[in-house]
Amino acid sequence: MNNKKFKILAVPYIVWMLIFTIIPLALILVFAFTDRNAEGFRFTFDNIQFAARYLPVLIKSVYFATVATIICLVVAYPLAYIMSKMRLNHQRTMVMLVMLPMWMNFLLRTYAWMSILETNSGFLNRFLSIFNIGPVHIMYTQAAVILGMVYNYIPYMILPLYTIMIKIDNRLIEAAQDLGCNTYSVFRKVIIPLSFPGITSGITMTFVPAVSTFVISQLLGGPKNNLIGDLIESHFVSGGEYNPYYGSAISLLLMVVVFICIGIFNQFDNEEMEETLK
Amino acid sequence: MENNVIVSLKDIVVKYDGEQVLKNISLDIHDKEFITLLGPSGCGKTTTLRIIGGFVTPDSGEVFFDGKKINDIPPYKRQVNTVFQKYALFPHLNVYENIAFGLRLKKVPEKEINTRVLEMLELVNLSSFGRRNVDYLSGGQQQRVAIARALINHPRMLLLDEPLGALDLQLRKEMQIELKKIQQALKITFIYVTHDQEEALTMSDRVVVMNGGIINQIGTPQDIYNEPVNAFVAKFIGESNIIHGIMHADYDVEFASKRFKCLDKGFNKMELVDVVIRPEDITVCAPTDETINGTVETVTFKGVHYEIIVDSFGFKWKIHSTKSAKQGDFIGMNFTPDDIHIMKKSDSSPKFNMISGEATVNE
Numbered sequence: 001m002n003n004k005k006f007k008i009l010a011v012p013y014i015v016w017m018l019i020f021t022i023i024p025l026a027l028i029l030v031f032a033f034t035d036r037n038a039e040g041f042r043f044t045f046d047n048i049q050f051a052a053r054y055l056p057v058l059i060k061s062v063y064f065a066t067v068a069t070i071i072c073l074v075v076a077y078p079l080a081y082i083m084s085k086m087r088l089n090h091q092r093t094m095v096m097l098v099m100l101p102m103w104m105n106f107l108l109r110t111y112a113w114m115s116i117l118e119t120n121s122g123f124l125n126r127f128l129s130i131f132n133i134g135p136v137h138i139m140y141t142q143a144a145v146i147l148g149m150v151y152n153y154i155p156y157m158i159l160p161l162y163t164i165m166i167k168i169d170n171r172l173i174e175a176a177q178d179l180g181c182n183t184y185s186v187f188r189k190v191i192i193p194l195s196f197p198g199i200t201s202g203i204t205m206t207f208v209p210a211v212s213t214f215v216i217s218q219l220l221g222g223p224k225n226n227l228i229g230d231l232i233e234s235h236f237v238s239g240g241e242y243n244p245y246y247g248s249a250i251s252l253l254l255m256v257v258v259f260i261c262i263g264i265f266n267q268f269d270n271e272e273m274e275e276t277l278k
Numbered sequence: 279m280e281n282n283v284i285v286s287l288k289d290i291v292v293k294y295d296g297e298q299v300l301k302n303i304s305l306d307i308h309d310k311e312f313i314t315l316l317g318p319s320g321c322g323k324t325t326t327l328r329i330i331g332g333f334v335t336p337d338s339g340e341v342f343f344d345g346k347k348i349n350d351i352p353p354y355k356r357q358v359n360t361v362f363q364k365y366a367l368f369p370h371l372n373v374y375e376n377i378a379f380g381l382r383l384k385k386v387p388e389k390e391i392n393t394r395v396l397e398m399l400e401l402v403n404l405s406s407f408g409r410r411n412v413d414y415l416s417g418g419q420q421q422r423v424a425i426a427r428a429l430i431n432h433p434r435m436l437l438l439d440e441p442l443g444a445l446d447l448q449l450r451k452e453m454q455i456e457l458k459k460i461q462q463a464l465k466i467t468f469i470y471v472t473h474d475q476e477e478a479l480t481m482s483d484r485v486v487v488m489n490g491g492i493i494n495q496i497g498t499p500q501d502i503y504n505e506p507v508n509a510f511v512a513k514f515i516g517e518s519n520i521i522h523g524i525m526h527a528d529y530d531v532e533f534a535s536k537r538f539k540c541l542d543k544g545f546n547k548m549e550l551v552d553v554v555i556r557p558e559d560i561t562v563c564a565p566t567d568e569t570i571n572g573t574v575e576t577v578t579f580k581g582v583h584y585e586i587i588v589d590s591f592g593f594k595w596k597i598h599s600t601k602s603a604k605q606g607d608f609i610g611m612n613f614t615p616d617d618i619h620i621m622k623k624s625d626s627s628p629k630f631n632m633i634s635g636e637a638t639v640n641e
Contacts, residue, residue: 171366174333177353178360179380179431189383193370 031248047249054231054250058257061228064142064217065210068149072157072206073199075150080161080198081191084168091166098158106152110219113151117144117220140222148216156205164198165191200269207265208258228254282309284435284467285330290339292325299325300336301491307435307469312461314470314478317488318514323471324363326488327437330469331360344434359428360437364444365420367412373399373423374408380431398426401460418449425460435467442477454480475515479503487511508624512554519560519595523553523620531620534570534590542620552621557598559617562586562609569610570595574603 032051035044083094101109116123117139128134138144168191176190192199214229221227228250235247285307292300300322307313307330315323328334329341332353341348348356359380367376377398381391399405402422412420421441428436438457442450458481461468472478478485479499487494487502487510495507506512509520523533528543533553545551565571572590579602586597588611595611603609 169366171362171364172368174353175360175362175366175368176379177333178331178358178362179427180354180383182352182354185383189379190368 028248028251031245032252033249035245047245048253050246051249051253054228054253057226057231058228058253061211061213061254062257062261064146064149064227065207065213068146068153068210069157069203069207071146071150072154073203076154076157076161076202077195077199080158080165083158083162084165095159095162098155098162101151102155107215109152110148110216113144113148114139114219117147139220140225142221142225145213145217145221145225145227148220149210149213152213152216153206153210156209157202160201160205161195161198164195168194196269200266203265204262207261211258211261212254283307284309284344285469286342287326287329288340288342290326290329290336290341292322292329292334293337299491300329303339303491303493305486305493305496307467308484309434310465310467311483312458312468312470312481313484313486314472314482315486315488316472316475316478316514318473320490321488322491323473323488324439327360327439327469327471330435331358331437332356357434358437359431359433359435360439361421361424361428361441363439363441365424365441367420367423367427369413371412372408373404373410373412373415376412376423377426377430379427384431394430398430401429402426417444418453421445421453425457429460429464433466435469436461438468438470440472441470442472442474450477457481479515487514489514505619506554506621508621509552509554510624512552512619512621517557517596517598519555519557521553521555521593523551525549525551525620529615531618534593536568536570538618539615540618540620541615542618545620545622550623552623554619554621555613555617557585557596558583559613560595560597560599561612562597562599562601562603563612565608565610569612571608571610574605574607574609577603577605 032047033043033045034041035046036042083091086094114122119125119135119137119139122139124138125135128136138147172190172194173186176186181189212229212232213227214233217225217227218230232247232250232254234241235243235250283306285305287303287305290300290303291298299320303322303326305326315326317323325334329336332348332351332355335349343351343356343358368379371379374395377395378391381394386394395408396405399408402425404419404422404426407415407419407423412423415423421444424441425436441457442453445453454477457468457470470478470481479502482499484496485499485502486496489510495502495511497505502511502515506515506518512518512520521533523531525531525542525545525548526537527547528545529540531538531540531542531551531553563569570590572588572593572595575587575589575594576585577587578585580598583598583600584602586599586603588595588597588609590611597603597611
């Protein structure tokens with residue numbers, strides 16, 4: 001009886017999922033395998049074959065996203081740990097600061113990066129020129145794209161890590177020290193294994209949006225650094241390449257790749273976990 | 279008792295946010311003894327333990343271990359292990375791996391680890407639990423794992439921070455006996471922190487009674503119980519009647535408007551003192567001129583004994599007796615000079631009201 005009542009509460013979400021997730025997914029699937037000509041819709045593998053030509057772009061996207069995710073993890077992990085050890089009111093301020101950039105539109109923030117990184121008149125090079133250094137060419141390079149990704153997605157790495165780390169009981173750290181751990185082995189034997197769930201969700205939450213990044217890559221990386229996200233976008237916006245059939249096929253390909261990546265990562269993750277248990 | 283001092287604290291001061299939680303503590307701990315730090319919460323007992331464990335650095339004062347100053351030695355370099363309050367077992371490791379933790383850090387060969395872990399599991403009666411997840415253990419079992427995890431490192435000294443606090447009474451009693459057995463079998467020093475006076479008296483070779491950041495009394499359980507140094511110790515260790523008195527001379531004390539012989543001396547003439555008489559030392563008798571007399575107010579059955587509250591000129595006397603009394607009866611109270619304990623006045627003395635029998639504060 002009670003159970004039934006609670007199930008009713010799930011209905012809005014189920015409806016939402018149906019309309020905005022399941023149906024679009026089904027549409028992508030349909031579009032990816034159909035074509036339209038004078039006789040109407042017909043089943044075809046042409047779109048997928050077409051999409052497969054963009055495999056290098058896909059690989060590049062995965063590579064960029066992987067590098068960005070690793071950088072995020074390396075930067076965010078110590079930060080999240082330090083945050084978790086701060087006094088409570090300082091912790092709140094830090095969480096605010098981490099989330100603050102998310103309050104501004106990401107396009108605006110990306111344009112800001114452009115004016116910082118510009119080779120000739122950017123803030124960075126003007127600053128460096130004071131010391132007679134530079135100009136450094138970051139704008140329109142892979143580095144600029146990865147920087148943009150790290151900057152945009154790092155909150156999604158920090159927050160899950162921080163949430164897990166504040167739950168680690170300080171007594172466990174003391175117990176580890178008591179049993180002979182120095183600072184390094186406290187991390188290796190206790191803090192890292194206990195923060196594994198945070199690492200896993202942080203990586204997932206960073207990698208998945210990073211691999212489908214678009215606009216950031218165009219603005220900071222220029223045309224030669226177009227990523228799979230840009231490609232999909234270009235097939236859906238009306239203009240030169242408008243073709244939702246191809247666009248859907250590329251999307252589908254991307255989804256499959258993401259699934260495989262997450263699958264591999266989880267596999268690796270489980271093994272790692274078992275390794276640290278020893 | 280061995281008189282080798284293993285740990286020595288000298289004039290230790292610890293402040294938290296400007297407030298002194300330990301005020302000049304000095305304490306010698308002997309090798310292989312079972313010593314208990316006893317006191318109410320906030321008295322500084324846990325802080326004292328954490329200084330020895332290396333988790334708190336004193337603001338001033340010195341800590342010696344085996345004669346060497348260890349103020350700045352981090353916990354992992356000390357020959358001391360701790361059983362933490364609420365155990366602090368590693369949730370990502372099973373029972374076996376929790377116990378093996380310290381040995382793995384020392385890179386002990388796998389074969390030896392195995393032998394020693396199995397040995398420990400046997401010591402704490404958990405032989406078949408090695409593969410268990412620690413979250414699925416009962417409180418008592420987790421407790422044993424925590425003890426095994428500490429003892430496997432062969433520490434010179436084991437620190438126990440209220441280890442039985444979370445267990446139910448029956449289990450607590452069993453564990454008290456077990457802990458004492460383990461301590462005697464391994465012949466190492468145990469420093470035990472508790473607020474439970476009964477626990478302290480049951481297990482300890484020596485008890486350190488602390489209050490408000492200072493040590494009130496150090497002694498054997500018998501000493502502490504029979505000769506409390508002040509009203510606080512008397513109140514904290516067991517139940518007692520504390521009444522104002524005057525020392526007329528050595529062995530001669532006045533309280534409740536009567537003169538009594540006692541075994542105490544060395545006070546100033548006519549010095550105001552606290553007089554302590556344990557409830558179980560008082561026997562009910564017929565009222566005479568020599569006894570303190572009063573009316574039985576309540577009688578409560580406590581299992582082993584009756585608790586009788588007697589009102590004598592406003593002072594409520596507590597008596598523990600195996601014989602009941604009748605409510606409203608006018609009775610006398612009898613005790614021997616040996617049962618009278620005289621203590622100097624201190625901060626924890628009952629609020630002064632009147633010197634005679636009309637002093638009204640009990641307990």
